[in-house]
Amino acid sequence: MAIDPHSRHRVRLLATAPVAAGLALVTACTSGHSATSAPPDDSMSGMSMPSSATAPGPAVGANAVAIQGFAFSPASITVKVGTTVTWTNRDTDAHTVTANPGPFKSKTLGTGDTFSYTFTKAGSFDYLCTIHPFMTAKVVVTA
Amino acid sequence: MTEADEPTGPDGMSRRQLLRHTAWFGAAVVLTVTGGEVISHVTDNPAAGLPAADPNTLRFVQVSDSHLGFKGTANTDVEGSFARAIKQVNALPDRPDFVVHSGDLTHLATDAQFDQVKQMLGGLRTGQVFTVPGEHDSIDDHGQKYRQRFGAGTRGEGWFSFDIKGVHVIGLVNTLSLESLGHLGTEQLDFVRRDVAGLSSDTPIVIFSHIPLFAMYPKWGWGTDDAVRALSYLRRFASVTCLNGHVHQLFSKTEGNVTFHSATTTAYPLPAPGKAAAPAPVTLPAGQLVGALGIRDVTYVRGQHALAVRDRRLA
Numbered sequence: 001m002a003i004d005p006h007s008r009h010r011v012r013l014l015a016t017a018p019v020a021a022g023l024a025l026v027t028a029c030t031s032g033h034s035a036t037s038a039p040p041d042d043s044m045s046g047m048s049m050p051s052s053a054t055a056p057g058p059a060v061g062a063n064a065v066a067i068q069g070f071a072f073s074p075a076s077i078t079v080k081v082g083t084t085v086t087w088t089n090r091d092t093d094a095h096t097v098t099a100n101p102g103p104f105k106s107k108t109l110g111t112g113d114t115f116s117y118t119f120t121k122a123g124s125f126d127y128l129c130t131i132h133p134f135m136t137a138k139v140v141v142t143a
Numbered sequence: 144m145t146e147a148d149e150p151t152g153p154d155g156m157s158r159r160q161l162l163r164h165t166a167w168f169g170a171a172v173v174l175t176v177t178g179g180e181v182i183s184h185v186t187d188n189p190a191a192g193l194p195a196a197d198p199n200t201l202r203f204v205q206v207s208d209s210h211l212g213f214k215g216t217a218n219t220d221v222e223g224s225f226a227r228a229i230k231q232v233n234a235l236p237d238r239p240d241f242v243v244h245s246g247d248l249t250h251l252a253t254d255a256q257f258d259q260v261k262q263m264l265g266g267l268r269t270g271q272v273f274t275v276p277g278e279h280d281s282i283d284d285h286g287q288k289y290r291q292r293f294g295a296g297t298r299g300e301g302w303f304s305f306d307i308k309g310v311h312v313i314g315l316v317n318t319l320s321l322e323s324l325g326h327l328g329t330e331q332l333d334f335v336r337r338d339v340a341g342l343s344s345d346t347p348i349v350i351f352s353h354i355p356l357f358a359m360y361p362k363w364g365w366g367t368d369d370a371v372r373a374l375s376y377l378r379r380f381a382s383v384t385c386l387n388g389h390v391h392q393l394f395s396k397t398e399g400n401v402t403f404h405s406a407t408t409t410a411y412p413l414p415a416p417g418k419a420a421a422p423a424p425v426t427l428p429a430g431q432l433v434g435a436l437g438i439r440d441v442t443y444v445r446g447q448h449a450l451a452v453r454d455r456r457l458a
Contacts (some may be wrong), residue, residue: 070421092215093424094251096282100322108251108282130282131251133323134364134422 072137199445201308207388208408212256217411217424245388246277246353278318325354325367360416
């Protein structure tokens with residue numbers, strides 16, 4: 001698509017005198033600051049059990065996390081030691097479930113894929129999607 | 144980088160926020176330094192004052208966020224869109240000295256996607272092609288597959304610098320650490336400090352990164368947590384231009400001696416900051432996608448401080 005530069009307004013922006021005329025794309029914007037991640041806990045161990053599911057994932061229960069709308073839901077769950085948590089990707093885009101830092105790391109999960117991990121030690125585990133790192137969540141494991 | 148204490152006008156927008164929302168297609172944003180102050184202005188005649196075919200004139204192109212392998216309604220043919228972008232670069236009136244792809248070459252960092260994007264980049268008519276990785280290029284291996292294809296001649300985990308026609312160009316990697324924000328890390332920060340130590344302060348600096356080096360929207364990860372340190376090494380330079388991708392939309396901002404330009408994508412748009420629940424791909428009404436995609440060309444005339452940055456819609 002060719003752009004005719006002559007159809008544009010001529011606008012000169014000076015640091016001392018901003019001019020809004022012609023700036024159709026001016027939109028409000030909110031600046032914020034992201035939360036910092038929790039301190040590392042490298043002492044945890046466990047078994048990773050990635051799996052692929054062709055059928056729709058199970059309903060979200062106490063031990064299940066849905067990946068939907070580019071978010072982990074719920075963003076924080078609390079389980080007892082020994083619990084297996086299962087994540088199911090319900091988005092059309094791919095995601096990962098990756099502890100940051102920590103003991104579990106899924107492969108790339110396509111639509112409908114699941115990932116499960118059994119928590120063998122108490123603690124708080126932050127994780128994110130490495131494809132979309134703004135997607136952050138955590139699992140709190142109690143004794 | 145915080146602007147929380149900046150006075151705002153009746154519309155809730157500060158002067159700086161107004162200034163940094165002044166990016167759009169078609170017109171060139173020309174940056175000039177006068178009396179130590181960077182002045183951005185938009186010209187309706189980007190070629191004015193720029194000598195054609197001057198061997199001292201630097202011309203380069205930035206393309207970004209091609210996401211080869213993406214499947215979704217936001218763009219059902221990202222490969223076709225990228226092919227059009229390459230064709231558009233090859234049709235520019237002046238062959239660019241180099242082309243830089245500022246990351247998210249692939250959508251899921253598979254071997255097949257890397258092979259395809261490398262093969263397509265080979266079709267560019269230019270002196271050299273440079274890349275920096277996006278987080279989509281390093282989702283499971285800390286960028287190893289990326290560096291196998293694109294790491295030749297780079298330092299550390301893929302960063303690099305070079306000089307061309309009086310301009311010092313730096314490519315940074317801020318997508319490898321598992322943080323919600325971009326991160327450069329101590330080794331790379333040391334590289335930047337040493338890299339510019341011997342340069343004259345009037346050397347124009349151009350920096351490429353995938354994730355913005357300014358706090359565009361940290362809630363969505365659109366910022367780099369240790370960029371302030373990198374920029375502190377560049378304070379003495381008269382002209383610093385930071386060109387990034389990641390946000391899939393045009394956006395410009397000037398902070399002191401540094402001007403930031405976010406590029407658009409060749410694949411699919413993302414929402415404006417805070418305008419959606421998440422920065423997920425946006426499916427536009429039929430026929431409107433091409434208007435959101437594009438390429439960027441940059442011109443620099445040796446001996447001047449001005450860089451002309453021009454964004455063009457996908458042809």
